Amino acid sequence: MNRPRGAALPWPAAGDRRARGGLAAAPNRVLLVLVLASAAAAFGLPLLTQAPNRLVTGTGIGLGALLHGPRLALLLPAAALLWSVFLRPGRVQLLWTAGWASAWLAGLVALAGSHAAAVDSGRTSFGGGFWVLAVLAWLIAADAVQRLRPGVLARTLGLAAVLSPVVVLALSGALDGLSLFKEYANRQEVFDAALGRHLQIVGLTLAATLLLGVPLGVLAHRRPAFGGPLVALLNIVQTVPSIALFGLLMAPLAALALAWPGLGIGGVGLAPAVVALTLYSLLPVVQGTLTGLRELPPAVLEAAIGMGLTPRQVFWRVEVPLALPLLLSALRLTTVQAIGLAVVAALIGAGGLGAIVFQGLLSSAIDLVLLGVLPVVAFAVVADAVFALLGAWVQRTRP
Amino acid sequence: MIDIQNVSKRYGDAVAVQDLSLTIPRGEFTVLIGGSGSGKSTTLKMINRLIEHDSGRILFNGEEIRRFRPEEIRRRMGYAIQSTGLFPHWTVGRNIATVPQLLGWPAARIAARVDELLHLLGLPPDEFRERRPHQLSGGQQQRVGVARALAADPEVLLMDEPFGALDPITRGALQEEMRRVHRRSGKTIVLVTHDIDEALGLATRLVLLDQGRIVQAGTPAELLTRPANDFVRDFLGRSERGIKLLGLQTVASRLRPGETAEGEPLQAEGSLREALSQFVAHGSERLPVVDAHGRPAGALHFADLLRPAA
Numbered sequence: 001m002n003r004p005r006g007a008a009l010p011w012p013a014a015g016d017r018r019a020r021g022g023l024a025a026a027p028n029r030v031l032l033v034l035v036l037a038s039a040a041a042a043f044g045l046p047l048l049t050q051a052p053n054r055l056v057t058g059t060g061i062g063l064g065a066l067l068h069g070p071r072l073a074l075l076l077p078a079a080a081l082l083w084s085v086f087l088r089p090g091r092v093q094l095l096w097t098a099g100w101a102s103a104w105l106a107g108l109v110a111l112a113g114s115h116a117a118a119v120d121s122g123r124t125s126f127g128g129g130f131w132v133l134a135v136l137a138w139l140i141a142a143d144a145v146q147r148l149r150p151g152v153l154a155r156t157l158g159l160a161a162v163l164s165p166v167v168v169l170a171l172s173g174a175l176d177g178l179s180l181f182k183e184y185a186n187r188q189e190v191f192d193a194a195l196g197r198h199l200q201i202v203g204l205t206l207a208a209t210l211l212l213g214v215p216l217g218v219l220a221h222r223r224p225a226f227g228g229p230l231v232a233l234l235n236i237v238q239t240v241p242s243i244a245l246f247g248l249l250m251a252p253l254a255a256l257a258l259a260w261p262g263l264g265i266g267g268v269g270l271a272p273a274v275v276a277l278t279l280y281s282l283l284p285v286v287q288g289t290l291t292g293l294r295e296l297p298p299a300v301l302e303a304a305i306g307m308g309l310t311p312r313q314v315f316w317r318v319e320v321p322l323a324l325p326l327l328l329s330a331l332r333l334t335t336v337q338a339i340g341l342a343v344v345a346a347l348i349g350a351g352g353l354g355a356i357v358f359q360g361l362l363s364s365a366i367d368l369v370l371l372g373v374l375p376v377v378a379f380a381v382v383a384d385a386v387f388a389l390l391g392a393w394v395q396r397t398r399p
Numbered sequence: 400m401i402d403i404q405n406v407s408k409r410y411g412d413a414v415a416v417q418d419l420s421l422t423i424p425r426g427e428f429t430v431l432i433g434g435s436g437s438g439k440s441t442t443l444k445m446i447n448r449l450i451e452h453d454s455g456r457i458l459f460n461g462e463e464i465r466r467f468r469p470e471e472i473r474r475r476m477g478y479a480i481q482s483t484g485l486f487p488h489w490t491v492g493r494n495i496a497t498v499p500q501l502l503g504w505p506a507a508r509i510a511a512r513v514d515e516l517l518h519l520l521g522l523p524p525d526e527f528r529e530r531r532p533h534q535l536s537g538g539q540q541q542r543v544g545v546a547r548a549l550a551a552d553p554e555v556l557l558m559d560e561p562f563g564a565l566d567p568i569t570r571g572a573l574q575e576e577m578r579r580v581h582r583r584s585g586k587t588i589v590l591v592t593h594d595i596d597e598a599l600g601l602a603t604r605l606v607l608l609d610q611g612r613i614v615q616a617g618t619p620a621e622l623l624t625r626p627a628n629d630f631v632r633d634f635l636g637r638s639e640r641g642i643k644l645l646g647l648q649t650v651a652s653r654l655r656p657g658e659t660a661e662g663e664p665l666q667a668e669g670s671l672r673e674a675l676s677q678f679v680a681h682g683s684e685r686l687p688v689v690d691a692h693g694r695p696a697g698a699l700h701f702a703d704l705l706r707p708a709a
Contacts, residue, residue: 303484306449306557307498307547308473321488 030143031097032085038136042078045129048112052122054179054365060127066115074111077104081140094144098162101141106165108133113169116177123179125367138162152392156385179367180374187371191356195375197270198352201342202379204274206335209281214327216282217289218315227290234283242341245276246348273350277341281334288330292323324394332387339380343372400425400555400587401446406455408441408611415441417611418455423555423604428581428588430598432634433608439591442608443557446589447473460554474498477548477556481563483540485532491517491543492528498551516546520576538569542576549580558590562597574600595635599623599643607631619647646672650688650699653706658698660685667696671704678704 046060067074080100087093108130116124141162150158175181184191220227240248249272257265265271296319304318346354353372360368401423408416416438423429431439444450445457448469457464464472477498485494492513499509514524520542532540541561548556562570574597581588581601592598598605599619606616607630614634615627623644626632635643651667664687665674677686684701 297482297484297487299480299482299484300486301484302449303478303480303544304486306447306473306478306480306484308470308501309497310470313501318486 028085028089028093031140034136034140034143035081035085038081038133038140041129041132041136045132046127047108047129047133048115049125049127050119050122051125054123054363054367058123058125058127060129061115063129066111071111071114074104074107077101077107091148094148098141098144098148098158101137101144102162102165105134105137105141105162106169108137109166109169110174112178113175116175116179118177120177123182123367124177125179152388156389159385180370183365183367183371187356191371194351194353194356194372197350198339198342198354198376198379201270201273201277201345201350201352202335202338202383204270205277205281205338205342206331208274208278209285209334210331212278213282213285214289217286217327218293220286220290221293231283231287231290234279234286237279238283242276242280242344243347245279246272246345249275250348268349270350272348273342273345273352277338277345280341281338284330284333284337285327288326289323292326293319295326296322321394325391328387328391328394332384332391335383335387336380339376339383343376400460401589402456402458402461403442403446404456404458406442406445406452406457408438408445408450408452414611416445416452419608419611419613420455421606421613421616423587423589425587426585428590428601428603429606430602430604431589431591431606431608432593432595432598433614434593434634436610437608438611439593439608440559441611443559443589443591446555447476447478447557449473470501474501474551475554477550477553479541479544479548479556479558479561481560483532483544485540485543485547487532489531490528491522491530491532491535494532494543495547495550497547498553502551504551512550513546516549519549519580520546522546536569537565538573541565541569541573545573545577545580549584549586554587556586556588558588560591560593563592563594570597577601596643596646599647607634620644623647642672642675645675645704646670650674651696653699653703654688654697655699655703656697659695660687660698662686664689664695665699667691674699675704 042063045062047063047066048061049058050061051058077100081097081104084093084097084100087096112124112126112130142159145155145158145162148154148158169175170181176185216230220230237245250268253265253272253275254268257271300318300322301314304314309317342350342352343354343357346352346358353376356372357369357376360366360370360372403419403421403423406416406419407414419438419442421442431442433439441450445452446459446464448464459467459472459475485491486497492510495513495516496509499512504512513528517524517527522539522542527535527539527543532543535543541564545558545561548558562573565573577588577590578601580586590601602619604616605619605622607614607622609630615622615631617625622631623635623640626635626640632640648671649667650665650669650671650673653671654667662681662683662685663677665677667688667690674686678684678701685698687698688696690696
């Protein structure tokens with residue numbers, strides 16, 4: 001995602017472009033591979049599965065069996081993508097590719113929804129073929145967007161635009177026949193509460209990480225004798241498996257809860273989850289702060305002090321703004337990490353989307369697992385994009 | 400203006416400055432020169448308390464500098480350094496406004512001062528005010544660095560090898576700029592350099608340091624004509640001493656007004672060093688001299704180079 005500019009994916013060399021009538025002599029190899037893999041998946045793997053109920057393994061339905069009547073329109077984006085392999089490389093070809101990949105992805109989703117609505121009984125789920133095709137379609141679109149060399153904002157908007165038809169479909173009710181959406185309809189309240197709790201866990205973790213990590217990073221910068229051992233300790237914390245850390249925190253927090261019942265914390269639930277996730281988040285944030293401060297040009301600091309800025313003014317006017325980009329990239333990392341790890345926190349009763357995932361796992365209901373996992377992925381992607389945009393914004397005036 | 404009395408500074412066992420005494424008079428362009436490790440930068444930084452001296456006294460306008468808060472004394476002294484240390488996240492205008500802002504000047508006065516300084520340093524304000532440091536060339540950055548140091552009209556300007564990283568042409572232009580600033584403002588300037596030509600060209604007082612001590616202090620001409628010892632002679636360039644001496648004086652100082660001569664004219668404001676070069680290049684013993692407006696001003700004889708100034 002953070003590929004430096006100039007290190008783009010291999011373009012066909014200029015000499016290869018013997019363009020005649022808009023056709024390229026040397027096709028885009030990445031695109032070619034992705035399109036061929038898509039073709040193989042479309043024919044070789046079941047697109048959907050159909051089962052009478054949740055407990056029975058479903059039978060696969062291939063793409064061929066689903067395509068008839070107006071649904072044949074799905075062949076249009078497929079053909080367009082195949083065609084795009086042979087188009088002359090350039091902005092037009094890339095926009096064409098990204099647009100049709102988006103249409104192809106939406107078409108697959110719409111096809112599944114339409115089939116589920118037509119069957120109207122039992123459980124219609126996405127099959128292996130669908131997931132492979134969806135990922136490949138996403139890769140085709142993302143690759144095309146990346147090759148347009150957009151800025152951070154343009155890239156984020158571009159990728160959001162690629163996904164937007166699918167979101168519209170999900171919101172329109174066209175997919176309500178799919179078992180995933182039926183699971184959601186059945187447990188809307190549970191889901192909403194779990195999502196809220198998940199946001200709460202991540203939000204509290206982020207706040208605690210900022211309040212602890214940044215001052216610790218500043219302290220580590222000013223007192224290297226303290227910084228060395230601190231970073232070493234946090235490194236060890238990083239290596240403890242999350243489930244073990246949750247467990248280790250149960251006893252001390254339970255004792256704390258007994259001693260001061262007024263605190264409203266306990267050995268299980270929200271408190272150990274936030275504490276553990278904060279411990280994991282501290283290393284990147286402390287290190288990001290530390291590195292950001294350490295790598296300030298010495299001349300800038302000397303000039304600032306030499307001109308008569310007080311230590312406090314040097315910190316707020318010079319050190320903080322200049323270290324901010326690194327701090328933001330550390331926060332980006334820890335937030336995405338916390339969103340994922342918060343799933344595991346369901347095991348110690350913290351709730352969140354992990355509770356839905358584990359419920360699904362225990363009852364072998366893959367759709368339920370997906371109901372928990374998909375929002376986590378979406379949440380992580382959005383958080384990542386938000387921090388990327390923030391980072392680009394604070395860097396907008398830098399070299 | 401600044402009185403350094405028996406000041407010493409050591410780092411562990413290494414002596415950086417040893418029992419150094421130096422008076423920096425008001426309005427003088429004092430250049431501290433020496434090799435690396437001579438203590439010239441340490442001496443400069445002790446004046447604005449970036450480095451605290453171990454013993455002795457440093458007086459600023461007659462008052463011990465330790466009586467002031469360090470920030471207060473630094474805001475009264477401009478400070479410019481070799482790598483400029485411009486704040487990369489601020490515009491040129493805001494960089495220059497740093498100290499006036501710290502001193503709480505009203506916004507209108509700051510804006511006027513920024514434009515005035517950009518103008519003074521040859522950077523058109525409308526073109527440069529809103530730029531970022533990374534959009535400037537090295538020479539332009541250093542001009543902004545000097546403007547920033549001058550912003551609050553400080554009583555003293557401290558400069559630590561400000562032009563060391565610039566190419567010779569840019570360096571020459573900025574040195575000329577500094578001479579002009581000094582002439583126009585009469586400001587007390589202390590500049591550290593290891594470049595003897597820069598020192599001779601800028602200084603009204605030259606202080607040569609070695610191993611934390613002053614070897615000789617005086618006007619550039621004094622050091623050139625009456626070097627205290629072999630170290631001074633070597634440092635000033637033993638074989639080129641005469642040429643450097645000629646570099647300190649203008650053609651105008653030896654001019655024979657009213658006389659005429661044939662050949663390519665010399666500039667009255669040019670140095671005798673340039674005149675020598677012209678005499679040799681043209682194989683001539685007499686050359687005409689013109690003033691700043693190109694009008695004939697007289698002539699110069701080759702033998703005049705050896706004559707004491709009128």
